[in-house]
């Protein structure tokens with residue numbers, strides 16, 4: 001994500017679509033990225049809240065919109081359709097700003113905070129359940145031949161009771177093409193561990209790296225600072241072997257680094273067993289542990305439902 005001193009549009013500004021005439025009142029800035037600025041808005045008609053992304057570049061935003069439209073119309077992913085109705089991308093239009101047409105799209109507002117901040121505040125115990133939700137989402141994408149690409153903590157939002165969702169589908173790539181957007185630390189190429197061709201193992205590698213980052217950040221930082229030719233799978237497996245926090249997930253992580261998981265659904269199932277048996281124990285807040293149990297059960301029910309659907 002890039003930062004900017006541009007304050008963006010002020011709360012209260014009304015964005016009205018040039019073609020469809022939908023009106024959205026800006027409530028606050030949610031964040032800025034390479035492709036645009038995202039605001040929390042309220043629909044001026046129904047009063048519902050959405051996230052609205054105002055693009056910098058029509059072409060970059062259009063490719064993001066194309067991916068979202070395809071994901072939504074293919075209809076397999078629970079993240080994009082609820083009871084057959086599109087539930088992520090709601091409107092695409094242009095906004096006339098300072099004599100220029102600026103493209104925007106309106107999407108579901110995902111409440112929560114980025115994964116790394118959530119874990120820092122609530123404790124490592126929550127990593128198991130949040131990780132399972134991420135793997136379930138990735139499995140849905142992979143089963144439709146898409147690869148997420150730019151998996152990083154900032155693109156994973158976790159709400160207070162552990163509900164976890166992916167945001168920023170700008171890096172989603174069709175299986176077999178080159179990954180179009182990535183972040184160095186989570187990139188297989190950066191660690192000399194394989195190419196940047198989009199395949200499910202690419203996302204699982206990124207997931208392993210983000211796990212190491214969140215649970216063993218200092219060691220990853222030190223390894224990433226080494227000379228490029230020294231970055232390797234064995235450097236990463238060394239971190240895993242020495243880490244107490246990563247121990248519950250060690251075998252799973254090494255398989256992900258080596259591209260050995262058979263498929264993402266099975267990888268999610270294997271992860272769920274590890275998380276259930278106490279992965280990432282810490283002294284985290286006790287009063288939250290009941291909610292953690294509920295969240296974990298809900299993730300398992302989702303996983304079981306997905307397996308049942310796949311086998312039907």
Ligand SMILES: Nc1ncnc2c1ncn2[C@@H]1O[C@H](COP(=O)(O)OP(=O)(O)OP(=O)(O)O)[C@@H](O)[C@H]1O
Nearest residue numbers: 001030031032033034035036038051109110168170
């Ligand atoms: N649907 C959403 N709900 C809530 N917040 C969101 C949503 N989409 C984006 N955000 C916030 O806006 C920020 C920037 O959005 P996004 O990551 O989509 O932009 P980008 O240009 O693709 O960024 P990047 O440079 O990281 O690829 C996110 O980090 C997040 O904080």
